[in-house]
Amino acid sequence: MSEQKPIETDVVIIGAGPAGLFAVFELGLLDLKTHLIDILDRPGGQCTELYPEKPIYDIPALPIVTGQELVDHLMAQVKPFSPTFHFGEMAAGLTKLPDGRWKLTTDAGKELIAPVIVIAAGAGSFVPKRPPIPGIDAYEGKSVHYAVRKMEAFRDKHVLVAGGGDSALDWTLNLAPIARSLTLVHHRDGFRAQAHSVNQMRELVAAGKVNFQVASVKALHGADGQLRAATLLGHDKSENQIDVDAFLPFFGLTIKLGPIAEFGLGLNENMIPVDTAKFESEQPGIFGIGDIITYPGKLKLILSGFHEAALMAQAAFHICRPNEKLRFQYTTSSSNLQKKLGVNG
Amino acid sequence: MKIFATDRDGKEIEIEGRDGWTIMEMLREAGLPITAECGGACACATCHVYIDPEWVAKLNPATDMEVDMLDMALAVQPNSRLSCQLTCSEELDGLKVTLAPE
Numbered sequence: 001m002s003e004q005k006p007i008e009t010d011v012v013i014i015g016a017g018p019a020g021l022f023a024v025f026e027l028g029l030l031d032l033k034t035h036l037i038d039i040l041d042r043p044g045g046q047c048t049e050l051y052p053e054k055p056i057y058d059i060p061a062l063p064i065v066t067g068q069e070l071v072d073h074l075m076a077q078v079k080p081f082s083p084t085f086h087f088g089e090m091a092a093g094l095t096k097l098p099d100g101r102w103k104l105t106t107d108a109g110k111e112l113i114a115p116v117i118v119i120a121a122g123a124g125s126f127v128p129k130r131p132p133i134p135g136i137d138a139y140e141g142k143s144v145h146y147a148v149r150k151m152e153a154f155r156d157k158h159v160l161v162a163g164g165g166d167s168a169l170d171w172t173l174n175l176a177p178i179a180r181s182l183t184l185v186h187h188r189d190g191f192r193a194q195a196h197s198v199n200q201m202r203e204l205v206a207a208g209k210v211n212f213q214v215a216s217v218k219a220l221h222g223a224d225g226q227l228r229a230a231t232l233l234g235h236d237k238s239e240n241q242i243d244v245d246a247f248l249p250f251f252g253l254t255i256k257l258g259p260i261a262e263f264g265l266g267l268n269e270n271m272i273p274v275d276t277a278k279f280e281s282e283q284p285g286i287f288g289i290g291d292i293i294t295y296p297g298k299l300k301l302i303l304s305g306f307h308e309a310a311l312m313a314q315a316a317f318h319i320c321r322p323n324e325k326l327r328f329q330y331t332t333s334s335s336n337l338q339k340k341l342g343v344n345g
Numbered sequence: 346m347k348i349f350a351t352d353r354d355g356k357e358i359e360i361e362g363r364d365g366w367t368i369m370e371m372l373r374e375a376g377l378p379i380t381a382e383c384g385g386a387c388a389c390a391t392c393h394v395y396i397d398p399e400w401v402a403k404l405n406p407a408t409d410m411e412v413d414m415l416d417m418a419l420a421v422q423p424n425s426r427l428s429c430q431l432t433c434s435e436e437l438d439g440l441k442v443t444l445a446p447e
Contacts, residue, residue: 132446164416
């Protein structure tokens, strides 16, 4: 990886869910520039990853809004402040610099330096679900993959795909023509994936190009990270062994706390304790908002994250602009704020 | 009413039922390690349980949404259900469930 110059800004926000996005707005009103890091490839966090189509009924003044609509509204609300998003990256390390600022490193090797870090990471990072097969971790990266980076890597291989969603079906269809053999296993003869993908898969099965089994993967066999076979277990408890060079399990994502656990923030049951005046952690300059924090009376509600973002922004201002006086203003009456929002004249 | 839940170490505990609560909520309230990361919206498949074979036919059948979401669960069996989609009532007195691996 080429050496990049560190990015310097006012505030780095970890997590682009609703709390992180609203923090951009509150910080923006105070002229603080923001960069956001999120492991997903788009904004919204759990709202867009887990329940984009589900209605939410407890957002103040919005009697009903879906997860995706809420995030779309928030993206429109933060647009005047032009935040920079770093998608597909995970906050990996945090160190204090001699000048008192913080340096945050991402898993892609990017460095961001700011006097204020805001952790709005929800329950943590979305990571692929790992099937509970004994010893699977020994094959990960070499012959068990949770994503396909280069299709060519699977040419002339015995490929095993597990799952019933779009990823499982898409990669079955894409890899079947180049693989030596392709076996798809799923727990039922029905799929949540798009109907046309399922139909195409069934055509390949009929043509003998794909082997489909209603089964689960019971055991993996191989050595030194290289698979050579797998034992499949049918619902009738029958077992059969097939040749496998590569195994692709697609069971969606789950949430793991990840490297934040190592940031030295005195976690309490995987949550960051903060004070309720500034929402600052035990490390000065590191704030927390949303589901990742804990304090007496904390509720894991989106509306609580919004409130926390507003109070955090006031405290962050004093760290980022120690010599300036903060003037509290309302967006309804302040021409200064309206100018920032691009709604004045 | 009572339900019986077996954790991933094979230990069975007895939980006092609460009418109208989901099984997922009762498992979580009882301190069992059930992730349920979407909070009961049938959107994540991390509240997956196995139903005791004697009870499978006595439950309301899974909706299409639940069946689809089970595709994202791990180690699914014919007696798999998402516990956030099962609501407690007197008819479920004595229900036995086992937490699925994760």
